[in-house]
Amino acid sequence: MATRTNSGLGFILKILVAAALAFLVLNVFAPGCGAKFGCGPSSWLPSAQAADEHCPSSVKVAASDNQWAAARYETIKDRKRTTGLSYDEDGTEHVFTSGIDGDAEKAAAILQSQGAPAAKDGTHPVATHVEVKVAARMRDGNAKEAVLITNNTGGTCSYQPGQGFGCRQALPMVLPGGAELHVWDPGTRKFETFVGK
Template sequence: MLTRLPPEQLHPVRAWIEEYALPTLAEVGQGSTSPDLAEAVALFEQTRELIDDVLALSETTRGHLVSYLATLGMTEDQPPPSLPHPSTHPRIPTDASRDRSWIEQVRQRLPEHTGGQTTGLTYDQDGTELQVNSGRDPKLSEQARLILHNSERFPTDDRGEPTVTMHVEVKYALMMRQAGQTYGVVVLNNELCRGCEKAVPEILPKGSTLKVWHPGTPETITLRGKARP
């Protein structure tokens, strides 16, 4: 029982509310006066506050338990067992998208980019990892081309397929769209290009978010969907 204090499962829940649920409701509900939407936002905010209260109480309880265990025959040579802190547990994408130490561990597993193919490690809400490489995919690239060609905001012409349809970010955005996945994280070994910054939001439906980490920046880049579901 003690090894489950504090309840680390609550951290990714809070991160999901903070990074996805509330920003999504704020975006899709701009200008709305719906009482249901306002109630949903208020409940999410209340849930976030309750999670903070539970975590604070759990940490206080942990301190009392450690002090008590120290009185049960423990000596200086036998310190009381330390209880795991949430920061020592593996992070899932909703939390890891802002955790630089987690990102650095992922980056170390990526091959060095020396030109040519770009490699990205992607993660969905459940933490499922998938490696995606740049390059033309007969199905994904063609579908991405059609979506961008029909977009009113992405500049295309009839001269052929935009090069961004071969990029990791665009291919994964299309995979998210096809799977109905509304949140994802991608860690790249190459810089995010301006074309992908414009293309990904045109592929992802409204309410979907892709967090991108690329070399040379200490912060994540958030790309939010603008396409009609």
């Protein structure tokens, strides 16, 4: 009798483990699968929700849709650090945060290899900015176009004495040649396009 009870518990345990793994995969590792440009629920989740009429169909459409950009901004506006939502050519959302990380290191290496003016201490502080990190990731993946929404109401920065290039000067150097990064400025509520040289 004890053997039958143990095998029954083993079966139930296997079912619970499988359910937990499925939950993790669908909610942690792949929550955005099917959701393009940050719109709508994931494709695996059944929903009676109507399609968002302001969801862009492509990067080009997104780069001119101020209403969509403003809605995406609302999701990050209260974050303390500068945060950006980048959308690639497939509409996949990527979250970037200002500060030192692998993307900042890639961006700094690109700026150095391109001969960009550095800060007095020899570093490239602009490499830690969200816009430049997105450009570095685009270069790494040879992406041709992306859209970026940031929560920085001051907009894309310019040259700052003693700090080397600002984003406006660095982006054309970091982006792949001919690639376009459309940055939405929450201050002006407009897009500005930067093109790689």
